[in-house]
Amino acid sequence: MKFALTLSLSLLLLVSxxxxxxxxxxxxxxxxxxxxxxxRHLGELAKAGGHTLIHRPLVIGGSSFQVHAEKAQKHEADPKDKAGVYGSGLGLKESLAADTWDYVTIQQASIKSHDFSTYQPHAGWLRDYVSQHAPKAKLLVHETWEYRKDDPRFTKPSTKEGEPKTQDEMYQGLRASYDKLAAEFGARIIPTGDAFHIVDNDPAWAYQTDTAFDPKKAKQPELPNQKNSLHVGWRWSKSKTSDKIVLGMDGHHANMAGEYLGACVWYEILFGESAVGNTFVPKGLDASFARYLQETAHKAVQARQ
Structure with missing residues (x-):
């Protein structure tokens, strides 16, 4: 009995x-x-790891560095101008001063992420503004991710010069751009895009396009096989212009698996410990895939050390 208690105590200390x-x-x-x-799942990962996350998101759909910088500039020019504040009613200046933030993150709009010419001067303006109004915070650059391989951006590529025609071209462009920005700022990268790219190119785990699915002939609720997708992909939803349910493709945004992968990357950067073995897994996410995503997040972060 004494041996068992001693062993249990030793295991408890090891886990702690x-x-x-x-x-x-x-x-x-x-x-x-x-x-x-x-x-999305960062707070739950933090809680499962025994930590606390205090998070204030300033979100504008589809926004770029320029959109956030110009919003702050409008607020500086006229604090009463509603175009200069976020949903909270506060401008960026007040949001930065609202707490002693450990980290402030910035990122480019995904559609422009491959093109470094769209980053400056607005990213630099934001960096300086953050430094001025949250001087104790560390600035982090969030590397966003490539679109799914069957996104219209790649299946019907633009003829515009410089536009990526494949998933890999998009990744190579965004990685180079985020790397260049982070180097200029002396800032650390949150390599979410790297993690997505690893999964998207893993022979055993990568999403494979269901070539047997014809969206033009599909009838509700038919959908293709989208196993291991990190993106929302094909889905039936209400039309924006009517009550009709229509089939649409979202190869941009992350689905549950992609959100979990991203959160695992952020968790490692912010809390300084591996997400591998964290007990939080979103309901409905396959356990073996979740474990692989944890390991991939760890791999992506370690590669940036």
């Missing part, structure tokens, strides 16, 4: 040592739907 000390992280994200996707 592995888990690390509880941390409280204060995070402000300046982003869009992609930052919302990537942090």
């Amino acid at each position: 040592a592995h888990a690390g000390e509880p941390k409280t992280v204060r995070l402000l994200t300046i982003g869009n739907s992609f930052s919302a996707n990537a942090t």
Whole structure:
């Protein structure tokens, strides 16, 4: 009995040592739907890891560095101008000063992420503004992700010069652009895009396009096989112009698996410990796939060390 108690105590101490000390992280994200996707499950991962997350998201759908910078500039020019505030009623200046943030993140709009010419001067303006109004916060650059391989951007590529025609071209462009920005700022990258790219190119786990599915002939509720997709993909939903249910394709935004992968990457960066073995897994996500996503997030973060 004494041996059993001693063994149990030893195991408990081992687990406690592995888990690390509880941390409280204060995070402000300046982003869009992609930052919302990537942090969807972050609080739950933090709680399961014994930590606390205090998060204020500043989200404008589809917004770029320019959109956020110009909103702050409008607020500076006229604090009463509603175009200068977020849904909370506060401008960026007040949001930055509202707490002693540990981290503030910025990111480019995904559609422009491959093109570094769209980053500046607005990203630099935001960096300086964050430094001025949240001087104790560390600035992090969130590397967003490539679209799904069967997204219209790639199945019907643009003829415009510089536009990526494949998933890999988009990734190579966005990685180079985010790397260049982070180097200029001396800031750390949150490599969500790297993690997505690893999964999208894993022979055993990558999503494979269901070539037997014809969206023009599909009838509700028919959908293709979308196993292991990290993106929303094909879905039936209400039309924006009528009550009719229509088939649509969203190869941009993350689905549950993509959101979980993103959150695991953010968790490692913010809390300084591996997401591998974290007990939180969203309901409905396959356990073996979830474990693989944890390991992939860890791999992506470690590659940036």
